[in-house]
Structures are given as structure tokens and as C-alpha cells.
Amino acid sequence: MGQPxxxxxxxxxxxxxxxxxxxxxxxxxxxxxxxEWPSPIETAARPSTPTQI
Structure with a gap:
């Protein structure tokens, strides 16, 4: 959030x-x-694919 x-x-x-x-x-x-909200997967730098709900 930019407030460490x-x-x-x-x-x-x-x-x-x-x-x-x-x-x-x-x-x-x-x-x-x-x-923009970073996805936990993006911040963890793990390969992934989009999830359909």
C-alpha cells in the first residue's frame, strides 16, 4: 500500500x-x-495461468 x-x-x-x-x-x-492490486502469484514470481470462476 506504499505505507511501510x-x-x-x-x-x-x-x-x-x-x-x-x-x-x-x-x-x-x-x-x-x-x-492495480498485485496478485499474490505475481509477487511470488511463480509461473501460473489465469483462473476461471
Whole structure:
């Protein structure tokens, strides 16, 4: 999501801190900014074929 600093940010160290600082809204905003979601297979660099559902 382009926010690696959140993992070590003291503002989000505990669940209570994450809730009080509304981390969910920050995550939602970051997700809206993504233009493409990488597939787990693509990021793992494993050969694959598309799946039909």
C-alpha cells in the first residue's frame, strides 16, 4: 500500500491506539489510491495461468 512506516509507527503500536487513530480509514484511503492490486502469484514470481470462476 506504499505505507511501510505504519508497521513501526508508535501511533499504531496497540490495537487500542490503532482504533483511536482510525487506522481503518487510513488503510481505506491508501487502497483507493492503488491503481492495480498485485496478485499474490505475481509477487511470488511463480509461473501460473489465469483462473476461471
Amino acid at each position: 512506516e505504519w508497521a513501526v509507527d508508535a501511533r499504531f503500536a496497540t490495537n487500542a491506539a490503532r482504533v483511536s487513530r482510525d487506522l481503518f480509514s487510513l488503510i481505506a484511503q491508501a487502497c483507493k489510491q492503488l491503481t
